[in-house]
Structures are given as C-alpha cells and as structure tokens.
Amino acid sequence: MKFLVVDDSTTMRRIVINSLKSLGYEHVAEAADGKEAFQKLVAEGADFVITDWNMPEMSGLELTRAVRAHAQFADLPILMVTTRAFKEDVVEAMKARVNNYIIKPFTPQGLKEKIEQILKSTTAAA
Amino acid sequence: MDSVQGLPESQHSPENPVTSFVTALHGIIPTLDRIRLFIEDSTGKIPQASKQLSSVATATEVATTEILDLLERSTQTLSDVETSVAKLKSISERQQLAGAALRALAASLPSTNGTSAWSEHVTAIEESNRDASTICEELAGFAKSAKDDIMSISIALQVQDITSQQIAGVSQVIESVREQLSKALSNFEHPIESLADATAPSLSVPKVFDHGASYDTSQDRQESADEIIKRWQQEGH
Numbered sequence: 001m002k003f004l005v006v007d008d009s010t011t012m013r014r015i016v017i018n019s020l021k022s023l024g025y026e027h028v029a030e031a032a033d034g035k036e037a038f039q040k041l042v043a044e045g046a047d048f049v050i051t052d053w054n055m056p057e058m059s060g061l062e063l064t065r066a067v068r069a070h071a072q073f074a075d076l077p078i079l080m081v082t083t084r085a086f087k088e089d090v091v092e093a094m095k096a097r098v099n100n101y102i103i104k105p106f107t108p109q110g111l112k113e114k115i116e117q118i119l120k121s122t123t124a125a126a
Numbered sequence: 127m128d129s130v131q132g133l134p135e136s137q138h139s140p141e142n143p144v145t146s147f148v149t150a151l152h153g154i155i156p157t158l159d160r161i162r163l164f165i166e167d168s169t170g171k172i173p174q175a176s177k178q179l180s181s182v183a184t185a186t187e188v189a190t191t192e193i194l195d196l197l198e199r200s201t202q203t204l205s206d207v208e209t210s211v212a213k214l215k216s217i218s219e220r221q222q223l224a225g226a227a228l229r230a231l232a233a234s235l236p237s238t239n240g241t242s243a244w245s246e247h248v249t250a251i252e253e254s255n256r257d258a259s260t261i262c263e264e265l266a267g268f269a270k271s272a273k274d275d276i277m278s279i280s281i282a283l284q285v286q287d288i289t290s291q292q293i294a295g296v297s298q299v300i301e302s303v304r305e306q307l308s309k310a311l312s313n314f315e316h317p318i319e320s321l322a323d324a325t326a327p328s329l330s331v332p333k334v335f336d337h338g339a340s341y342d343t344s345q346d347r348q349e350s351a352d353e354i355i356k357r358w359q360q361e362g363h
Contacts, residue, residue: 008332009286009287009290009332010187010191011187011191011194011284011286011287012284012287014194014198014280015280015281018194018197018198018277018280019280022273053336054332054335054336056333056334082336083287083288083291083338083339083340084336084338085338085342085350087350090351090354090355091358094354094355094363095363100355101351103347103348103351104284104287104339105281105285105288105342105343106284107281108277108281
C-alpha cells in the first residue's frame, strides 16, 4: 500500500512517515502542500493520503475537494491530521469528504486505529 | 503658570476662555511629544522582537531536525541489531538441531552408546544453545523496547510544529501592532525618520497556520472529534 503524506512542516512529514514505517508501511511518498500532493497523486498515484489542513498554495481541505472532484480518486482514503480542533473544523472536513480526522499531537496507536478504521470501511464499501 | 506669549494683555486673564485653551494646549504639547517618542521607540523595537521570535523558531526547527536525524539513525542501528540477533537465533536453532542429531548419532554408535562423556558433551552443547536462544530473545526485546522509546521521542517532537504555529500567531499580532503604531506616528508633524527600518522582517515561521494550535496530549479533543465523526456517519452523510 502506497501512502502520500502531505504537510508543509518537514518535521511533521518525517514524524508521520516514521510512524507509518513503525507500523510496517514502507511505501511512502511526501508533498509539502496540496498543490504538489495533487500533482504527485495524478502523476504517481497513491492508495492512501494523510494530509495536514493549514498549508500554503493549497490547503488540505482544498486538496480533499480537488481529489474528490477527480473521478479516479473519488473513493481514495483521506485522513486529515491537523491542530484544528474546533467542532466547526471537524464538520467542515467531513463535508469536504475526508474519511477521518486526527488532532495533533497524535500517537502512533491513534494513527494505526484511524488507518485501520478507514481501510475497513472502504473495503466494506467496495 | 507660564505667561502666554503673543497675546494681548487683556487676554492674559485666567478667566478668558481663549487664554485657558491656549494654556491647556501648551500643557498638552509636551505630553504629545512624549507619546510620539514612546510610539517611535516602541515601533523601532518591534522588528527586533519579531527577529528574536523568528530566531527562536529557526533554532527549534534546526534542533528538531538534528534530533530526528539521530533518532532515525538509532532506529536504523536497532533494526540492524534486530537483524543480527535474528541471524544469531537462527544459528542457535540450527545448532540445537545439530545437538539433537549428535545425541542420536552417539546413541547409535556402539563405541559411544551409554558412555557418560558423550552424553555430558551433548548436554552441554544443547544447554548452551538454549541459553543463546534465550539471550537472543532478550536482545530482541531490548531492541524493540528501545525502538518504542525512540518512537515516543519522535512523536513528542510534534511540539515543534505546534509551537512554530503559535509563534507565527504571536508574530502576526506583533506585526498588526507595529502597523497600528506606524499609522499613529504618521499623524505627527515629525514622523519617525527610521520608519523604513521598522518594516516587518521575514520570519522563519509558517505563512499559513492555525491560531488555536496547542500542544494538548489529553485525548479529550480527539474524543470530541470522534463523536462528531460518528454522528456524521450515523446520519448517513
């Protein structure tokens, strides 16, 4: 399974990638903003996107909307990992059709649970 | 009270409202001048404060990168240790099989069958193999424990991303105050000469950030978010 980790913070990208590797997911690509992520997605593909919200160029929310508008990626699993913790933020992300939502700082266990939940629900839907 | 220069004698009377007004203005001017100097001084200091915040953000990022480099190297070293231990364990298991084969061979040979020397040697080999296997398992456990600790340290470094967003928020407020003070200064007759120097420095903080970012390790916020998501999904959106 190929992951695409999207965050403008190099530190956060490394932390998420290290967490994924500790969970046994070795195939991971990365992007520094939504625009780069979307370009990589179209060019190289991915099976799962983990994205931050607040980013320059294109936010995680805009990326999610762009991905959902693309027929090829309409059902691509997307996990939002963000510091935004207001109820309105979570609702806005769900409206944009992210599959799930993690508030930073996250734990590897929390990340594992969300990934498994998403994979389970998308497999069941398929 | 000082006499008011340039006014006809008749207007020097304290009862005259024009005299009172002019006298009051004379009293205000030094105060306004002090305010101007204060604003000038404060506006001049703000870029330095912003630069200091920026250097804190940069130093934190550099230190975090160095820590992550070390942690990733340590994780790789521990993975190498795990690989070596696994090889060692495999060798130990093969030796255990060899020991069992040796025991069977000894039992089948008339010259050695039943002699205590052979039996003792084979038993010693089997025991040392079992010990080696146990040590391998312990080493694998230590390596895993150390890797888990490294992961916990790595996860805690999320604090750098969160604090950089907090610093960006503070920098934005400072810049807003600087702009307001600069506007206030432009209303004076002699605005600050070094206003050009008081422009905001470029900061090493995120350009886009969350004003409410906080390093809160309790699970309360996540649980609230999970509840919203659960309800959202139950409503069949």
